[in-house]
Every structure is written in structure tokens, then in C-alpha cells.
Amino acid sequence: MKKLMLGNQAVARGLYQAGCRFVSSYPGTPSTEITEQAALYDEIYAEWAPNEKTAAEAAVGASLAGVRSFCAMKHVGFNVAADPLFTASYTGVNGGFVITVADDPGMHSSQNEQDSRHYAIASKLAMLEPSDSQECCDFVTAAYEISETYDTPVILRTCTRVAHSQSLVELKDRDERALKPYERNPQKYVAAPANAVKRHVEVEKRMEALRAFAETTGLNRDEMGDTSIGFVTSGTCYLYVKEAFPEASVFKLGLVNPMPVKRLADFAEKVDRLIVVEELDGVIENHLRAVGIRVDGGKDIFGLLGELSQNRIREKLGAALPSFAAYEEAVPGRPPVMCPGCPHRGLFTVLSKLKLTVLGDIGCYTLGSGAPLNAVDSVLCMGASIGMAHGYTKVLGEDAAKKTVAVIGDSTFMHSGMTGIVNLVYNRGIATVLVLDNSITGMTGHQQNPTTGLTLQNEPTYPIRIEDFCRAVGVQRVRVVDPQDMAATEAAIKEEVEAIEPSVIIVRRPCALLKYVKHNPPLSVDPDKCKGCRSCMKIGCPAIRFSDKKASIDATICVGCGLCEQMCRFGAFEHKEVR
Amino acid sequence: MKTTSIMIVGVGGQGTLLASKLLGNVLLKQGYDVKLSEVHGMSQRGGSVVTYVRYGDKVYSPIVDQGEADYILSFEILESARWISYLKEGGRLITNTQKTWPMPVITGTVPYPENIVEKLSAMADVTAVDALKLAEEAGSSKAVNVVLIGVLSKLMDIPEAVWLQAIDETVPQKFLELNKRAFALGRACGAGE
């Protein structure tokens, strides 16, 4: 049976078919749906871990116990998980262990554009790269076979266009696998220097064996056609090349680390011009050049930035482009914004008013950096807000601390904010930390986390309370406010920034998109009372418009949160059904 | 058969994903090779969203490039202006006339452009409908997506029964009648061309 499946859904199907029994991940676009979909199979135990490192370690433990295990993350998640994974490369596996890392060329929803292939090379792990959903599914089985044959974790690299595209997948049955009993073997699993020295020898032998495997595996293939031009490519770029130059010869790499050097040299011999098409860095190209294979075009043509497409490849190689006409006037941009009723809006309106230095973090609240709130000074990586606020206030002292806060979400706090608080207490810091607890991991589309009291399967579990954690590690000033009450929120922040010691304010109200959150009928504006002062426009609500010197409300999206009403000095906002 | 390309564009939260799901289901029933590409995550929050749908005997690229779309199905008129360069020569734009102000317009940085439908009509074949009004007529402003699918269905060479069956399979039971009314109202507009 063939089914239309999202790449991520197909990876999950591949896990099911390959007999995988254990999945632990932390969400991150564009990798999140793999774990959500895997959780729907009764045969697979799946969980959300608090961060990628913990997830990877749990999966390594499951592999040691003897099952096929798995872990998914976005590209920057690999930075967090790199420590266990680099050494798991030395210890190898018991049951097969596969990691999916999802890159985001073009940065549709990421803070950088790093190329995960460098990690495969640096950690000496095999890396597979599927092009479409069928390959997402099939390559999972191939990855487990490599993992168990060569005693190594294996990385499956996707990107936004593979993870979030749907295409047809032929479904197969599950290959149920017996537990592979754990046998004690400290020489292999205890990565202490004396053992690791010997394991490194094994790692290099394994890479040699994998290089030989690359020369024969069907994961790599050449498609000979017109030999005046030959492309070496992989992943989604393969599809763009086939679209732009259907007649050309193509060498498609399914295994991108290690590469089949002999086959590539043969291919290069057969074509007049060898062009390497890859997004982001010139990983394939540099390798070909390093082993002495002639390359006639690569990064010099396509550059290092963003995504490619069929047109970009046509254009760069001088082929005809389809004609088109663009709209003649400038079209205003439509950046993402906080939703109507978003609990973050009240807090950021206050922060904007107080003109504080806001060391931000990653989540829906990053949107507080956009106009008209413009209330965020820095965003670096998950968890950085607290560490940065500590360093910043340590250097600039008490006066600066009175004008500075860190802002971090509940999921991000659990991910990597906790150690920041410990650092603050331990090193006698003076920063104020605002934890935006909207009771869910919002940005990535509503995943449960350790504070919500529910597991990935929505089963009840102990809800870790952020205030209890902070008090337990020694923060003396901990309080909770509701951002819907802007006056109370403002008063609390003013008080806490004055304190010359660590303080934490938990800014708590559930995400407006959660099913259990009740909304009010839309508000309306009494045009006679509206004086056109634009105070209500300061909150950046997409439901408020302003024309002919009066505010008005788009009743199709207003959820009646009433923040605008709190801004208005003239009582112009009214609660009544207008629909 | 050559590959046909359709783009569904709109504002995050308008229900474009259901429209692409419906369309994908219809094309699958017709036995085509189908690819669909969408962007999840951040851009859902009121940002500009685009879904690519491609079908034919064998589809390679999951995305549609400038000058390649046979149809653009647009949920918002400013988004039509943004994406019009993706329409192929001789392609057709089907657009909702609804306006949703983006933040730069709300903050007063730039005005919302005027007479977009007229200007687009001078550039390409355009079917403009007030899908919000029709959706409300069908029973809910949320049915804009199915109204627009109704318009598209009339322009494509696929039997009505296939569309109706796909709606049956995609839409929750309790909204089925509402969505069938929305589909019929949209389909009646498509006939006007």
C-alpha cells in the first residue's frame, strides 16, 4: 500500500518497520513530528526528554540494553547532544542506534544555518541523507543495518524540504527484533583513557571498512545520461537537479559520510563537466578536491547561503528560466507575530514601557523583539538568557542590574536554564530572571515538557515546579505573577530588579492556543470614545487596526483578552458580541 | 503527463494546511505521483505561509519556483501580490478578497496597498471571490479554505464526486455538512469564469 507521508512521518514509519523500540528526543523544527508520530505506534516507547543531551544519553542506554534505539533533533540540537555522541562513536552500540538531525537551510525557523555534515566527519560517524519520504523510511532500516554491522551510531540527516514535504511511501511490515542481551564489556563501554586509546584504533578501522562499504552500497548510485555535464549531489538538491536538468548524468550520494571516492572518480572520468550541487558548505566539493578529483563548479557558482531550488540551479548554469511578472509595487512584509491573546504580550508591553535591557532566549517570546514591542536585546541559543544576564550584570554592577532582566520560557528553562540559575546563586549573582511559564512548549507546536504534568502520550506525571526548583537551589526571592495583569507585573519587576541578589519572577498564564483555555467574545471600539491616541497600538496585537484616526478590531481573530482595554485611558473598548 | 504545480498561500492560522491536505487526497485518488511541501513552526504565528502542491506522472522537486505555478490559490489579497511572480505565463490566480493587516501596516510603518485585485487582473487571469462572506453564509468564517477549494475544483479537470469524497475523508464528521455547503458555494463561483 502507498501512502502520502510527511518526511518526518516516514522516518517514524521507518522506525516502526525496522523494529525500533525506544525513542527519546527534544522537539525542534523541522524534526519534531518524527517523535510525535513514532509515539503513535504501540510497539515503540517514545518520550520527550528535557534536552537533546539527555535524549541522546537515554537512547545510548537503550542501545546498551539491547534494543534498536533512536533520537531526533534539529541541527542546533546536535550542539547540545554532541558530547555523548562523539564518545558513543568510540564505545559503539549494542542494539542499533540512529540519530536524525534536521538542518534548516534558509533558516525557516532557526537561529543559524549550520551544516550538520561537519559533525559526521568530526565525530567519525556514518551519515545518510534521504531525498524524499520513501527514502526517509527506507534509509532508517539501512542505517540500523550499518549501525549493527559496523558497531557505530549512525546519523540520518534531513533538511526542512525533506522533513516537511509529503510524498508517496510504500508501507512494509514491522521486523520485530529480539532483545540483544547486554554483555558486560568495560574495555568497550568505559571510555576512560586506557580503553579509549584502543577504541580510537577501532574507530579508524571502522571508517576504513565504511569507506569500502560506500563503494558498493546501493545507497549511492549513478544515473548516466547526457555526459556533457555530470552532477554530484544528495538529498533535496538531487531533486532540484533532476527537475532542472532531467537529461544530465547524476551521481546521487545517499551515504554522505564517508564518500565513495573511487566511484566518484570513475563518474568524473565519464563526464565533460563535473558540477557539485549542495546547500550550505562545500562538504562534498572540498572532499572531492582533497582526494584529487576534478571539480568544474560548486560553491564558486552556488554560494554558501540559504536554499537552492530548480530555478537557482538553472540560473547559475545559464539555462533558460521560466518567464514571470512580479507585482510592481513594494509588498509590505508579513513577519510572524504573537497570536491574539498570547500571554507573552502583556509582559513584553511592560518590558517595552520600562525600557529594560532584556537578555532574551528562544521560544515564542523571541517575537517580543519585533515591532512595535522592540523589547529584546539579545537572543543566542536555548538557555543563554540567564548565563548572559549573569555575565552582563557582574561586569556592569548594581546600577545596570536594576535595568536588566533575563527572559526565558518554561520548556527552555528545563532544557538549559536550570544550570544558569545554579551559576547565578553559586557565584553570588545579582540578575533578575523572568520565567515565562505558558504551560507548554509553544514555538515548536505544543509539546509537553517536565513542567506541564503530562508525558508525550498525555499521561499524568509529576509536574516539576519552577518555583520549587529555584527555591531549592537557593534563590531567596521567588514570586509568581499573571502577565494579564500588566500593573501587577510592572510592580513586581520594578521591585525585583532593585534587589541586589538573584531573583526569579514566574510569569504564568497558559498559551492562548491550548484547547482548555477559554476565550471571551471579541471586543469592539466605541468610535465616539476613541481619541486616536494609539496607546492600544503599542501592544502589537494583530487584531487591532487603525484607520481614519480611530482604532477598530478585527472580530474574526480577536479573542477578547482585554489587554487593549488596559491600555486605553478613555474606556473606548467594549465587551459585546459583534458577530 | 507533465507536472502541474499549485501554490496555496495565506496567513498562518487561516487553514491553508487543511486545503493542501484535501487537494493532496484528491490528486492521490486520481492516481498521480504527488508531492506537497509546507513550512511548519515559527511562520504559523500570523506570518506569510505557502504550501506547494505538485502532481503528474513523476514529480521530482517538492517546491514551486518563480514562473512555474499553474494555479495559485490565495487566502488573502496582499499574499496574492506577494506571490504573483510564481504564476506561470497563462496560469490562473484564485484569490480571496479578504484583507488581514500585517504588523508593519498595523504599526503604521507602511500603508496596505490599494486596488490589488485590479492591478493583478491586468497581469494575469484572476478569479477573485469574497470567500469570507461565502464561508459565513455556509455557517462559519473558518470554512474559507473549503470555499476556495470549491472554486479551484471547478477549474480543474477532476470529477466533483472525487472532491466530495476527499472532503468526507478529511473533515471531522460534525463539520461535514457545513464544509459541503462551503464547497458548493465556492464551486458555483468557479463556474462564473
Ligand SMILES: Cc1ncc(C[n+]2csc(CCOP(=O)(O)OP(=O)(O)O)c2C)c(N)n1
Ligand atoms: C538546542 C535547541 N533545541 C531546540 C530548539 C527549538 N526550539 C526553539 S524554541 C523551543 C521551545 C520553546 O518553548 P518555551 O521555552 O516553553 O517557550 P514558548 O515557545 O512556549 O513561549 C524549541 C524547542 C532550539 N532552537 N535549540
